[in-house]
Every structure is written in structure tokens, then in C-alpha cells.
């Protein structure tokens with residue numbers, strides 16, 4: 001099983017950062033929570049901090065873990081490991097995405113999310129006041 005960490009980055013006004021995978025890549029054009037594969041010997045938290053630094057040039061503080069999701073796109077199972085987090089330093093730059101979008105909770109469901117992200121999105125939205 002491949003472990004993949006994903007960050008639900010909380011910004012001002014209750015907004016969340018959605019990132020679009022570039023065309024031509026696996027799941028191209030789909031929206032995701034930024035992150036990536038956990039390396040051997042690495043904790044999930046360390047992997048998320050590393051990935052968000054590499055992909056978006058931001059330093060984050062991790063807030064809390066959400067429920068893990070196991071999904072298979074037909075290439076073997078992946079386990080998506082989500083955390084909410086906030087930005088401590090930097091402004092997100094789209095180095096590996098075709099688009100970055102800060103969304104209000106009410107706008108999130110309209111995006112075309114990667115399938116494995118949907119249960120995570122539902123859990124996040126269900127936990128809002």
C-alpha cells in the first residue's frame with residue numbers, strides 16, 4: 001500500500017486551498033489537497049511538511065488528523081492520510097499544479113475532486129459549525 005499525505009490548508013475567512021492536478025498527469029485536471037507520497041522511514045507529518053515546502057513553497061503547522069481513506073484507481077491501493085494545517089510562512093506558489101484556488105466551504109463541492117478526496121471533503125464539511 002502506498003501512503004499519500006494530503007493537507008487541508010485553512011486560510012483567512014474559513015477558506016481552504018484546492019489544487020488542480022496538471023493535464024497529462026495521473027488524474028490530470030482533478031482537484032486535490034496538496035501533498036504526496038510518504039518516503040521510507042518518514043512520519044506522515046514530516047512528509048506533509050516536506051511535500052508542501054517542495055510543491056507550494058510554504059511552511060505549515062499541522063493541526064489535526066482526519067480519517068484515512070484507502071482507494072484504488074486500478075493501479076493498486078493508496079492510503080490517503082489527511083491533516084488540517086495552517087500556513088506559518090510563505091504564499092502558495094503553483095510549482096506542480098495547474099491552478100491553486102482558495103475556496104469557501106460552500107464552493108468546495110462544485111469542484112471535480114479526485115475520488116479518494118471525496119470522503120475527506122465530506123468529513124471536513126460535516127465538522128464545520
Ligand SMILES: Nc1nc2c([nH]c(=O)n2[C@H]2C[C@H](O)[C@@H](COP(=O)(O)OP(=O)(O)OP(=O)(O)O)O2)c(=O)[nH]1
Pocket residue numbers: 004005006025026027031032033034035036037078080114115116117
Ligand atoms: N497529493 C495528493 N495525491 C492524491 C490526492 N488524492 C488522490 O487520489 N491522490 C493520488 C494521486 C496519485 O496517484 C497519488 C500520489 O500523488 P502524488 O502527487 O504524490 O504522486 P504523483 O502525481 O507523482 O503520482 P504518479 O506520478 O506516481 O502517478 O495519490 C490528494 O488529495 N493529494
